[in-house]
Amino acid sequence: MTEPAEVETTGRFLVLLQEDAIEEGLAELGAIAGFDPNTGELGSDTLQVFPELGVAVVSGDPNLLAELNGAAERPGPVQIVEPERVVHVFDAAPAEEEVEPAADESVLTWGLQAVGADVSTATGKGVKLAVLDTGWEKNHPDFTGRAITTKSFITGEDVQDGHGHGTHCVGTSAGPRKPATAPGYGVAHEAEIFAGKVLSNAGSGSDGGILAGIDWAVANGCAVISMSLGADVPAGTPYSQIYETVAQRAMAKGTLIIAAAGNASQRPARVAPVGHPARCPSIIAVAAIDVNRAIASFSSGTADKIGQIDLAGPGVDVYSSFKLPEKYRRLRGTSMATPHVSGVAVLIAEKTGARGYELWARLASTALRLPLPSTDVGGGLVQAP
Amino acid sequence: MTTSVDQVMVSVTEGSLPGVLDDLREAGLVVDTVLEALGVVTGTAEVRVIPSLLSVPGVIDVERQWRVQLPPY
Numbered sequence: 001m002t003e004p005a006e007v008e009t010t011g012r013f014l015v016l017l018q019e020d021a022i023e024e025g026l027a028e029l030g031a032i033a034g035f036d037p038n039t040g041e042l043g044s045d046t047l048q049v050f051p052e053l054g055v056a057v058v059s060g061d062p063n064l065l066a067e068l069n070g071a072a073e074r075p076g077p078v079q080i081v082e083p084e085r086v087v088h089v090f091d092a093a094p095a096e097e098e099v100e101p102a103a104d105e106s107v108l109t110w111g112l113q114a115v116g117a118d119v120s121t122a123t124g125k126g127v128k129l130a131v132l133d134t135g136w137e138k139n140h141p142d143f144t145g146r147a148i149t150t151k152s153f154i155t156g157e158d159v160q161d162g163h164g165h166g167t168h169c170v171g172t173s174a175g176p177r178k179p180a181t182a183p184g185y186g187v188a189h190e191a192e193i194f195a196g197k198v199l200s201n202a203g204s205g206s207d208g209g210i211l212a213g214i215d216w217a218v219a220n221g222c223a224v225i226s227m228s229l230g231a232d233v234p235a236g237t238p239y240s241q242i243y244e245t246v247a248q249r250a251m252a253k254g255t256l257i258i259a260a261a262g263n264a265s266q267r268p269a270r271v272a273p274v275g276h277p278a279r280c281p282s283i284i285a286v287a288a289i290d291v292n293r294a295i296a297s298f299s300s301g302t303a304d305k306i307g308q309i310d311l312a313g314p315g316v317d318v319y320s321s322f323k324l325p326e327k328y329r330r331l332r333g334t335s336m337a338t339p340h341v342s343g344v345a346v347l348i349a350e351k352t353g354a355r356g357y358e359l360w361a362r363l364a365s366t367a368l369r370l371p372l373p374s375t376d377v378g379g380g381l382v383q384a385p
Numbered sequence: 386m387t388t389s390v391d392q393v394m395v396s397v398t399e400g401s402l403p404g405v406l407d408d409l410r411e412a413g414l415v416v417d418t419v420l421e422a423l424g425v426v427t428g429t430a431e432v433r434v435i436p437s438l439l440s441v442p443g444v445i446d447v448e449r450q451w452r453v454q455l456p457p458y
Contacts, residue, residue, distance in 0.1 A: 134455065165455050203455030207394055208417060208427040210453075215420035231451045241446040242396045246423045249399075253422065276451055335455075 016078075025077035029068075103291050105183045110291050111172065111314030111336075115344050117187045120384035122347035124188025129174055129346050130217035130225045131339065132210060133166030135159045135197035137323040140167065142179040151216055152197040153209040162201030164323040168331055169228045170195055171321030173339035173346070185320045187343025187384070188350075194222055199229060207243075210277075214246060218255045223349040223359065225250070226342035227259040228335035230275035235304045237273070239280045247282035254355035256363075258284040258342045260334035261309055262300035271301040271376075279307025284360065287377050288315025288337035295376045299334055302375035311367055312377040313337035313344075344382040351385040389432045392417075392450040396425050401443030409444070412437040 068078070103110035108118050136150055136159055150159040161167045174193050175186025196213035199205040210229070217225045247257050264272030278285035287309045288296040295301075296316050302308045315337030322329035341363070348354060348362050367380040395414065397405050402421055409426060410416060413434030417427045427450070430438060438447045 163455065199453065199455060204452065206392060206452045207448075207450035208392055211394060211420055211423065211425055211427060212418050215422045215425070218422040229453050229455070231453045240448055240451075242394050242425065242448050245396045245445060246425060249423055 021077035028078050105319065107183055108177065109183050109185045109314075109319050111318055111340050112177075112183075112185065112187060114289075114291075114293075114314050115187065115340055115382055116384040117343070117347070120347055122188075122351045122385055124174065124191030124343070124346040124350050127188070127191050127224075127346045127350045128194060128217075128220060128222040129188060129191040129342060130194040130196055130213070130220070130222040131166065131170045131173060131342075132196045132198045132213040132217070132225060132227050133161075133169050133229065134163035134199045134201065134203060135161035135166045136170055136195035137161045137164075137167040137321065139324055140321055140327065142171075142176050142321055142327075146193065148193045148195060149220070150195045150197070151213075153212045153216075154197050154200045154205065157197065157200055159195060159197045161197075161323050163199070163203050164326070164329065165203065165228065165331075165335065166195065166197065166199070167323050168318075168320045168329060169226060169335065169339045171339075172318060172336060173226050173343040175321055183319065187340060188346035191343070191346045194220060205229070207240075211242075211246065214250060214255075214257065218250050218253050222255055223355055224342050224345045225255060225257045226339050227257065227277070228333070228338045230260055230262055230278055232262050232264040232272060232275045232300070233279070233307075235273045236306070237276070237279070239306055240277055243277040244280045244282055247277075247280055251282060251356040251360075256284070256345060256356060256359050257282075258286060258338055258345060260338040261285045261287050261307075263288075263298040263333050263335075264300050265298055267295065267297045267299070271303050273303035274300050274307030274309060281308075284310045284341065284363075285378070286310070286315075286334055286338045286341045287312040288332070288334045289313070289370070289372075289377065289381065290316035293370055293372075293381070295372055296332065296334075296337075298332070299337075299376065302378075309374070309376060309378040311341055311364060311379055312370065312381050313340035314381075315340075341382045344384050347384045390429055391432050392427070393430050393435065393438070393447055394425055394427045394450055395438060395447050396423075396445040397443045398445060399424055402426075405441060405443040408441045409438060412441050414438055 152159045174188050174191040177184035177189045198209040198213040259278035262275035274285045288299040289312050316332045318336035364379045367382050369380040415429045
Protein backbone atom coordinates (compact mmCIF):
# COMPACT_ATOMS: atom_id res chain seq x y z
CA MET A 1 0.00 0.00 0.00
CA THR A 2 1.33 3.40 -0.87
CA GLU A 3 0.78 6.62 0.93
CA PRO A 4 -0.59 9.41 -1.19
CA ALA A 5 1.96 12.13 -1.75
CA GLU A 6 -0.25 14.71 -0.14
CA VAL A 7 -3.22 14.28 2.14
CA GLU A 8 -6.08 16.58 1.32
CA THR A 9 -7.19 18.47 4.38
CA THR A 10 -10.16 20.71 5.02
CA GLY A 11 -8.34 23.40 6.95
CA ARG A 12 -10.14 22.27 10.09
CA PHE A 13 -8.63 20.37 12.99
CA LEU A 14 -9.76 17.41 14.98
CA VAL A 15 -9.06 17.62 18.67
CA LEU A 16 -9.22 14.62 20.97
CA LEU A 17 -10.21 15.55 24.48
CA GLN A 18 -9.50 13.64 27.64
CA GLU A 19 -12.54 11.47 28.26
CA ASP A 20 -13.29 12.62 31.78
CA ALA A 21 -12.46 16.28 31.16
CA ILE A 22 -14.51 17.29 28.11
CA GLU A 23 -15.68 20.56 29.68
CA GLU A 24 -12.18 21.56 30.69
CA GLY A 25 -10.90 20.68 27.24
CA LEU A 26 -13.52 22.84 25.58
CA ALA A 27 -12.66 25.70 27.89
CA GLU A 28 -9.02 25.40 26.87
CA LEU A 29 -9.96 25.29 23.20
CA GLY A 30 -12.08 28.35 23.72
CA ALA A 31 -9.17 30.20 25.26
CA ILE A 32 -6.89 29.28 22.37
CA ALA A 33 -9.28 29.95 19.55
CA GLY A 34 -10.53 33.15 21.13
CA PHE A 35 -14.18 32.38 21.53
CA ASP A 36 -16.49 31.13 24.20
CA PRO A 37 -17.49 27.57 23.27
CA ASN A 38 -20.68 27.81 25.30
CA THR A 39 -22.18 30.85 23.70
CA GLY A 40 -20.11 31.52 20.58
CA GLU A 41 -22.00 33.37 17.90
CA LEU A 42 -20.15 31.24 15.40
CA GLY A 43 -19.97 28.38 17.84
CA SER A 44 -21.65 25.76 15.75
CA ASP A 45 -19.44 26.40 12.77
CA THR A 46 -16.17 27.31 14.44
CA LEU A 47 -16.38 24.54 16.97
CA GLN A 48 -18.27 21.32 16.57
CA VAL A 49 -18.29 19.01 19.56
CA PHE A 50 -19.10 15.34 19.71
CA PRO A 51 -19.33 14.80 23.45
CA GLU A 52 -20.02 11.11 23.16
CA LEU A 53 -16.73 10.74 21.32
CA GLY A 54 -14.70 13.29 23.23
CA VAL A 55 -13.82 14.89 19.92
CA ALA A 56 -14.07 18.49 18.78
CA VAL A 57 -13.69 19.84 15.25
CA VAL A 58 -12.21 23.33 15.17
CA SER A 59 -12.03 25.60 12.16
CA GLY A 60 -9.97 28.72 12.04
CA ASP A 61 -6.71 30.34 11.24
CA PRO A 62 -3.86 27.93 10.31
CA ASN A 63 -1.82 29.55 13.08
CA LEU A 64 -4.24 27.94 15.47
CA LEU A 65 -2.67 24.58 14.70
CA ALA A 66 0.61 25.51 16.35
CA GLU A 67 -1.19 26.69 19.46
CA LEU A 68 -3.43 23.66 19.55
CA ASN A 69 -0.42 21.40 19.19
CA GLY A 70 1.21 23.22 22.06
CA ALA A 71 -1.83 22.48 24.17
CA ALA A 72 -1.73 18.83 23.15
CA GLU A 73 1.89 18.52 24.21
CA ARG A 74 1.26 20.04 27.61
CA PRO A 75 -0.36 17.86 30.21
CA GLY A 76 -4.06 18.69 30.24
CA PRO A 77 -7.42 17.95 28.76
CA VAL A 78 -6.44 18.56 25.10
CA GLN A 79 -4.73 15.35 24.05
CA ILE A 80 -4.32 15.07 20.31
CA VAL A 81 -4.68 17.56 17.48
CA GLU A 82 -4.69 16.67 13.83
CA PRO A 83 -5.86 18.25 10.61
CA GLU A 84 -9.25 17.08 9.46
CA ARG A 85 -8.91 15.12 6.24
CA VAL A 86 -11.11 15.16 3.20
CA VAL A 87 -12.60 11.74 2.70
CA HIS A 88 -13.66 10.56 -0.72
CA VAL A 89 -16.13 7.86 -1.56
CA PHE A 90 -14.58 4.91 -3.44
CA ASP A 91 -15.74 4.30 -6.97
CA ALA A 92 -18.90 6.30 -6.54
CA ALA A 93 -20.66 8.39 -9.10
CA PRO A 94 -19.47 11.98 -9.10
CA ALA A 95 -21.36 14.10 -6.66
CA GLU A 96 -24.36 15.84 -8.10
CA GLU A 97 -23.73 19.43 -9.03
CA GLU A 98 -25.01 21.52 -6.20
CA VAL A 99 -26.91 24.33 -7.84
CA GLU A 100 -26.20 27.25 -5.54
CA PRO A 101 -28.12 30.23 -6.80
CA ALA A 102 -25.56 32.85 -5.94
CA ALA A 103 -27.48 35.81 -4.65
CA ASP A 104 -27.17 38.98 -6.69
CA GLU A 105 -26.04 41.52 -4.12
CA SER A 106 -24.98 44.20 -6.58
CA VAL A 107 -27.70 46.54 -5.32
CA LEU A 108 -29.13 45.14 -2.08
CA THR A 109 -28.18 42.29 0.25
CA TRP A 110 -29.87 38.93 -0.21
CA GLY A 111 -31.55 39.40 3.14
CA LEU A 112 -33.32 42.60 2.10
CA GLN A 113 -34.52 40.86 -1.04
CA ALA A 114 -35.69 37.80 0.88
CA VAL A 115 -37.93 39.89 3.14
CA GLY A 116 -39.24 41.89 0.19
CA ALA A 117 -37.79 45.17 1.45
CA ASP A 118 -36.66 45.91 -2.10
CA VAL A 119 -40.23 46.09 -3.40
CA SER A 120 -41.78 47.84 -0.39
CA THR A 121 -42.57 51.55 -0.41
CA ALA A 122 -42.33 51.73 3.38
CA THR A 123 -39.15 53.22 4.84
CA GLY A 124 -39.75 53.30 8.59
CA LYS A 125 -39.95 57.09 8.58
CA GLY A 126 -41.41 58.43 11.81
CA VAL A 127 -41.12 55.11 13.65
CA LYS A 128 -38.72 54.66 16.55
CA LEU A 129 -36.66 51.49 16.69
CA ALA A 130 -34.44 50.50 19.62
CA VAL A 131 -31.46 48.19 19.11
CA LEU A 132 -30.14 46.94 22.46
CA ASP A 133 -26.67 45.55 21.87
CA THR A 134 -22.98 46.46 22.13
CA GLY A 135 -23.55 50.08 21.16
CA TRP A 136 -22.95 52.01 18.01
CA GLU A 137 -20.01 53.05 15.81
CA LYS A 138 -20.63 56.77 15.92
CA ASN A 139 -18.10 57.55 13.19
CA HIS A 140 -19.62 55.26 10.57
CA PRO A 141 -19.85 57.25 7.31
CA ASP A 142 -23.03 55.50 6.13
CA PHE A 143 -25.09 57.08 8.93
CA THR A 144 -24.11 60.72 8.55
CA GLY A 145 -27.17 62.88 9.01
CA ARG A 146 -29.33 60.14 10.55
CA ALA A 147 -31.17 60.80 13.78
CA ILE A 148 -29.58 58.40 16.26
CA THR A 149 -30.25 58.59 19.98
CA THR A 150 -27.80 56.64 22.09
CA LYS A 151 -27.39 55.65 25.71
CA SER A 152 -25.00 53.34 27.50
CA PHE A 153 -26.17 51.10 30.31
CA ILE A 154 -22.69 49.66 30.85
CA THR A 155 -20.79 51.20 33.73
CA GLY A 156 -17.55 52.79 32.59
CA GLU A 157 -18.18 52.46 28.85
CA ASP A 158 -19.72 55.01 26.52
CA VAL A 159 -21.99 53.98 23.69
CA GLN A 160 -19.15 53.66 21.16
CA ASP A 161 -19.21 50.09 19.87
CA GLY A 162 -15.90 48.43 20.67
CA HIS A 163 -17.25 45.06 19.61
CA GLY A 164 -18.99 45.43 16.26
CA HIS A 165 -22.07 43.30 16.88
CA GLY A 166 -24.30 46.25 17.73
CA THR A 167 -23.25 48.27 14.71
CA HIS A 168 -24.02 45.26 12.51
CA CYS A 169 -27.51 44.88 13.98
CA VAL A 170 -28.28 48.60 13.69
CA GLY A 171 -27.17 48.40 10.06
CA THR A 172 -29.43 45.49 9.15
CA SER A 173 -32.51 46.88 10.85
CA ALA A 174 -32.14 50.53 9.88
CA GLY A 175 -29.03 51.10 7.74
CA PRO A 176 -28.93 52.74 4.34
CA ARG A 177 -30.27 51.41 1.04
CA LYS A 178 -27.79 53.42 -1.02
CA PRO A 179 -24.45 53.65 0.81
CA ALA A 180 -21.37 54.98 -1.01
CA THR A 181 -20.42 51.43 -1.86
CA ALA A 182 -23.14 48.88 -2.67
CA PRO A 183 -24.93 46.84 -1.55
CA GLY A 184 -27.55 48.58 0.54
CA TYR A 185 -28.20 46.62 3.70
CA GLY A 186 -30.84 48.34 5.88
CA VAL A 187 -34.47 47.22 6.08
CA ALA A 188 -36.14 50.27 7.69
CA HIS A 189 -33.74 52.81 6.23
CA GLU A 190 -35.51 55.90 7.51
CA ALA A 191 -36.42 54.66 10.99
CA GLU A 192 -35.43 56.76 13.96
CA ILE A 193 -32.69 54.78 15.68
CA PHE A 194 -32.26 54.34 19.44
CA ALA A 195 -29.00 52.48 20.03
CA GLY A 196 -28.77 51.30 23.64
CA LYS A 197 -25.56 49.75 24.88
CA VAL A 198 -26.53 46.87 27.18
CA LEU A 199 -23.59 44.61 26.31
CA SER A 200 -20.01 45.66 27.00
CA ASN A 201 -17.24 45.99 24.42
CA ALA A 202 -16.33 42.47 25.47
CA GLY A 203 -19.84 41.40 24.50
CA SER A 204 -21.12 40.66 27.98
CA GLY A 205 -24.05 41.98 29.90
CA SER A 206 -26.72 41.05 32.38
CA ASP A 207 -30.44 41.37 32.87
CA GLY A 208 -30.04 44.57 34.85
CA GLY A 209 -28.64 46.48 31.88
CA ILE A 210 -30.98 44.83 29.38
CA LEU A 211 -34.05 45.72 31.43
CA ALA A 212 -32.75 49.28 31.82
CA GLY A 213 -32.43 49.43 28.03
CA ILE A 214 -35.98 48.14 27.56
CA ASP A 215 -37.24 50.72 30.05
CA TRP A 216 -35.44 53.47 28.12
CA ALA A 217 -36.90 52.30 24.82
CA VAL A 218 -40.44 52.07 26.22
CA ALA A 219 -40.16 55.48 27.88
CA ASN A 220 -39.04 56.93 24.53
CA GLY A 221 -41.98 55.45 22.67
CA CYS A 222 -40.07 52.98 20.51
CA ALA A 223 -42.46 50.79 18.51
CA VAL A 224 -39.94 47.95 18.28
CA ILE A 225 -37.04 46.72 20.40
CA SER A 226 -34.52 44.51 18.62
CA MET A 227 -32.47 42.30 20.94
CA SER A 228 -29.84 40.13 19.30
CA LEU A 229 -28.78 38.70 22.62
CA GLY A 230 -29.55 36.00 25.07
CA ALA A 231 -28.34 33.12 27.15
CA ASP A 232 -28.66 29.47 26.15
CA VAL A 233 -30.58 27.34 28.61
CA PRO A 234 -31.20 23.61 29.04
CA ALA A 235 -34.46 22.24 27.65
CA GLY A 236 -37.32 22.57 30.09
CA THR A 237 -35.98 25.72 31.77
CA PRO A 238 -38.94 27.90 32.78
CA TYR A 239 -39.12 31.27 31.06
CA SER A 240 -38.45 34.37 33.15
CA GLN A 241 -41.69 35.57 34.74
CA ILE A 242 -40.18 39.02 35.07
CA TYR A 243 -39.31 39.37 31.39
CA GLU A 244 -42.75 38.05 30.56
CA THR A 245 -44.35 40.73 32.73
CA VAL A 246 -42.03 43.34 31.23
CA ALA A 247 -42.84 42.27 27.67
CA GLN A 248 -46.58 42.41 28.37
CA ARG A 249 -46.29 45.84 29.93
CA ALA A 250 -44.12 47.07 27.08
CA MET A 251 -46.63 45.70 24.58
CA ALA A 252 -49.48 47.47 26.38
CA LYS A 253 -47.51 50.70 25.95
CA GLY A 254 -47.00 50.05 22.25
CA THR A 255 -43.52 48.48 22.27
CA LEU A 256 -42.95 45.08 20.68
CA ILE A 257 -39.86 43.09 21.76
CA ILE A 258 -38.12 40.88 19.19
CA ALA A 259 -35.23 38.63 20.29
CA ALA A 260 -32.79 36.12 18.84
CA ALA A 261 -33.62 32.47 19.52
CA GLY A 262 -29.95 31.49 19.95
CA ASN A 263 -27.20 29.71 18.04
CA ALA A 264 -26.76 26.58 20.08
CA SER A 265 -28.02 23.96 17.61
CA GLN A 266 -25.74 21.59 15.73
CA ARG A 267 -28.13 20.45 13.07
CA PRO A 268 -29.07 17.92 12.10
CA ALA A 269 -27.69 16.12 15.16
CA ARG A 270 -28.98 18.47 17.82
CA VAL A 271 -31.67 21.15 18.04
CA ALA A 272 -31.04 23.39 21.04
CA PRO A 273 -33.92 25.06 22.87
CA VAL A 274 -34.78 28.75 22.48
CA GLY A 275 -32.67 30.82 24.88
CA HIS A 276 -33.45 33.44 27.49
CA PRO A 277 -35.21 35.88 27.08
CA ALA A 278 -36.60 34.89 23.65
CA ARG A 279 -38.32 31.91 25.27
CA CYS A 280 -40.86 34.17 26.96
CA PRO A 281 -44.24 33.81 25.24
CA SER A 282 -44.70 37.59 24.84
CA ILE A 283 -41.31 38.08 23.17
CA ILE A 284 -40.94 37.19 19.49
CA ALA A 285 -38.30 34.46 19.09
CA VAL A 286 -36.44 34.62 15.77
CA ALA A 287 -34.78 31.74 13.91
CA ALA A 288 -32.21 32.06 11.10
CA ILE A 289 -32.44 30.78 7.52
CA ASP A 290 -29.88 30.90 4.72
CA VAL A 291 -30.01 32.15 1.14
CA ASN A 292 -31.60 28.88 0.03
CA ARG A 293 -34.30 29.26 2.66
CA ALA A 294 -32.98 26.30 4.61
CA ILE A 295 -32.75 26.46 8.37
CA ALA A 296 -29.29 27.55 9.53
CA SER A 297 -27.35 24.71 11.14
CA PHE A 298 -26.86 26.71 14.34
CA SER A 299 -30.39 28.08 14.70
CA SER A 300 -31.96 27.16 18.02
CA GLY A 301 -35.44 25.69 17.72
CA THR A 302 -38.56 24.58 19.47
CA ALA A 303 -37.14 21.85 21.67
CA ASP A 304 -39.62 22.01 24.52
CA LYS A 305 -43.08 23.41 25.21
CA ILE A 306 -41.73 26.58 26.77
CA GLY A 307 -39.54 28.36 24.26
CA GLN A 308 -41.07 28.36 20.81
CA ILE A 309 -39.85 29.83 17.55
CA ASP A 310 -42.21 32.52 16.26
CA LEU A 311 -40.68 33.77 13.01
CA ALA A 312 -37.58 33.50 10.82
CA GLY A 313 -35.25 35.94 9.11
CA PRO A 314 -32.08 35.88 6.98
CA GLY A 315 -29.21 34.97 9.28
CA VAL A 316 -26.38 33.47 7.23
CA ASP A 317 -23.80 35.45 5.25
CA VAL A 318 -25.37 38.74 6.28
CA TYR A 319 -23.54 41.85 5.08
CA SER A 320 -23.92 44.95 7.21
CA SER A 321 -22.09 47.83 8.87
CA PHE A 322 -19.32 47.13 11.38
CA LYS A 323 -17.10 49.14 13.68
CA LEU A 324 -14.21 51.03 12.11
CA PRO A 325 -11.77 50.52 10.55
CA GLU A 326 -13.47 47.51 8.93
CA LYS A 327 -16.72 49.39 8.21
CA TYR A 328 -18.47 46.24 6.92
CA ARG A 329 -18.58 42.58 7.73
CA ARG A 330 -20.46 39.42 6.86
CA LEU A 331 -21.78 37.63 9.93
CA ARG A 332 -24.09 34.77 10.73
CA GLY A 333 -26.38 34.07 13.63
CA THR A 334 -29.92 34.45 14.85
CA SER A 335 -28.45 37.81 15.94
CA MET A 336 -28.45 38.76 12.25
CA ALA A 337 -31.93 37.34 11.57
CA THR A 338 -33.44 39.36 14.42
CA PRO A 339 -32.77 42.86 13.00
CA HIS A 340 -34.27 41.78 9.67
CA VAL A 341 -37.49 40.90 11.53
CA SER A 342 -37.31 44.10 13.60
CA GLY A 343 -36.82 46.20 10.47
CA VAL A 344 -39.85 44.61 8.81
CA ALA A 345 -41.88 45.20 11.98
CA VAL A 346 -40.95 48.89 11.77
CA LEU A 347 -42.08 49.05 8.13
CA ILE A 348 -45.43 47.48 9.06
CA ALA A 349 -45.75 49.87 12.00
CA GLU A 350 -45.22 52.80 9.65
CA LYS A 351 -47.60 51.57 6.97
CA THR A 352 -50.47 50.41 9.20
CA GLY A 353 -50.02 52.38 12.41
CA ALA A 354 -50.22 49.09 14.32
CA ARG A 355 -48.45 48.78 17.66
CA GLY A 356 -48.08 46.10 20.32
CA TYR A 357 -50.06 42.89 19.84
CA GLU A 358 -51.65 44.21 16.67
CA LEU A 359 -48.20 44.74 15.19
CA TRP A 360 -47.21 41.21 16.22
CA ALA A 361 -50.35 39.85 14.55
CA ARG A 362 -49.69 41.70 11.31
CA LEU A 363 -46.02 40.68 11.32
CA ALA A 364 -46.93 37.03 11.83
CA SER A 365 -49.93 36.87 9.51
CA THR A 366 -48.04 38.33 6.56
CA ALA A 367 -44.96 36.11 6.96
CA LEU A 368 -44.17 33.88 4.03
CA ARG A 369 -44.81 30.26 4.98
CA LEU A 370 -41.83 28.02 4.36
CA PRO A 371 -41.84 24.29 3.64
CA LEU A 372 -39.99 23.68 6.90
CA PRO A 373 -41.14 22.52 10.34
CA SER A 374 -42.87 25.25 12.33
CA THR A 375 -40.71 24.10 15.23
CA ASP A 376 -37.76 25.50 13.25
CA VAL A 377 -39.18 28.62 11.57
CA GLY A 378 -42.49 29.32 13.31
CA GLY A 379 -44.84 31.18 10.96
CA GLY A 380 -42.10 31.63 8.38
CA LEU A 381 -40.07 34.39 6.74
CA VAL A 382 -41.22 37.92 7.56
CA GLN A 383 -42.27 40.09 4.62
CA ALA A 384 -42.17 43.85 4.20
CA PRO A 385 -45.59 45.44 3.61
CA MET B 386 -20.39 31.88 57.52
CA THR B 387 -20.23 33.20 53.99
CA THR B 388 -23.10 35.15 52.55
CA SER B 389 -23.95 34.72 48.88
CA VAL B 390 -24.92 38.00 47.24
CA ASP B 391 -26.59 38.02 43.87
CA GLN B 392 -27.87 40.49 41.32
CA VAL B 393 -31.65 40.27 41.26
CA MET B 394 -34.62 41.77 39.46
CA VAL B 395 -37.99 42.44 41.07
CA SER B 396 -41.30 43.03 39.30
CA VAL B 397 -43.98 44.94 41.19
CA THR B 398 -47.66 45.63 40.64
CA GLU B 399 -48.67 48.68 38.64
CA GLY B 400 -48.81 51.79 40.77
CA SER B 401 -46.76 50.41 43.67
CA LEU B 402 -43.68 52.46 42.76
CA PRO B 403 -42.09 54.32 44.43
CA GLY B 404 -43.81 53.32 47.69
CA VAL B 405 -42.60 49.73 47.56
CA LEU B 406 -38.94 50.75 47.51
CA ASP B 407 -38.68 51.40 51.24
CA ASP B 408 -40.12 47.99 52.02
CA LEU B 409 -37.75 46.34 49.53
CA ARG B 410 -34.76 48.07 51.10
CA GLU B 411 -35.90 47.05 54.53
CA ALA B 412 -36.23 43.45 53.33
CA GLY B 413 -32.60 43.50 52.18
CA LEU B 414 -32.53 44.78 48.60
CA VAL B 415 -29.74 47.18 47.68
CA VAL B 416 -31.53 49.09 44.94
CA ASP B 417 -29.56 49.67 41.77
CA THR B 418 -32.10 50.97 39.24
CA VAL B 419 -35.81 51.73 39.34
CA LEU B 420 -37.40 51.09 35.95
CA GLU B 421 -40.63 52.99 36.19
CA ALA B 422 -41.96 52.33 32.70
CA LEU B 423 -41.69 48.61 33.34
CA GLY B 424 -42.49 48.39 37.04
CA VAL B 425 -39.22 46.64 37.73
CA VAL B 426 -36.48 47.24 40.29
CA THR B 427 -32.97 45.84 39.88
CA GLY B 428 -30.35 45.53 42.56
CA THR B 429 -28.37 43.16 44.71
CA ALA B 430 -29.45 41.04 47.63
CA GLU B 431 -28.24 38.16 49.69
CA VAL B 432 -29.71 34.98 48.28
CA ARG B 433 -31.21 34.10 51.65
CA VAL B 434 -33.36 37.26 51.74
CA ILE B 435 -35.08 36.52 48.42
CA PRO B 436 -38.10 34.96 50.20
CA SER B 437 -38.51 38.14 52.28
CA LEU B 438 -38.38 40.24 49.11
CA LEU B 439 -41.09 38.04 47.64
CA SER B 440 -43.31 38.62 50.65
CA VAL B 441 -43.18 42.43 50.33
CA PRO B 442 -46.67 43.69 49.42
CA GLY B 443 -46.75 44.73 45.75
CA VAL B 444 -43.94 42.39 44.68
CA ILE B 445 -44.89 39.96 41.90
CA ASP B 446 -41.68 38.07 41.21
CA VAL B 447 -38.03 38.05 42.25
CA GLU B 448 -35.46 36.41 39.99
CA ARG B 449 -31.70 36.25 39.88
CA GLN B 450 -30.22 38.03 36.88
CA TRP B 451 -28.83 36.09 33.95
CA ARG B 452 -25.62 36.98 32.21
CA VAL B 453 -25.26 36.99 28.44
CA GLN B 454 -22.05 36.81 26.45
CA LEU B 455 -21.31 37.39 22.77
CA PRO B 456 -18.14 36.10 21.13
CA PRO B 457 -15.32 38.56 20.38
CA TYR B 458 -14.75 39.47 16.73
